[in-house]
Amino acid sequence: MKAILVLWPSFLMAGIAEVVFFTVVNPGQLYLFGEPVNYSAISTYSIGFLGFWIVCAASSLLTLFLLRSGGEVNTPPA
Secondary structure, X not given: OOHHHHHHHHXXXXXXXXXXXXXXXXXXXXXXXXXXXXXXXXXXHHHHHXXXXXXXXXXXXXXXXXXXXXXXXXXXXX
């Protein structure tokens, strides 16, 4: 059940990051390791969204991890 606490906010923020990033950057003019990216615009948008989603999910997961109480952290596993 805690997965929704990570995945839903990160999905929303990835969507916002996607819109902001690709408003500024043209997907046809991207370079990766000095070579132009030869994917279609839709593919570039999809890969970008998944990348933003992974970064935002990592941020949400770290927040959830840091919200644990001292009792949860110091209790030995059963």
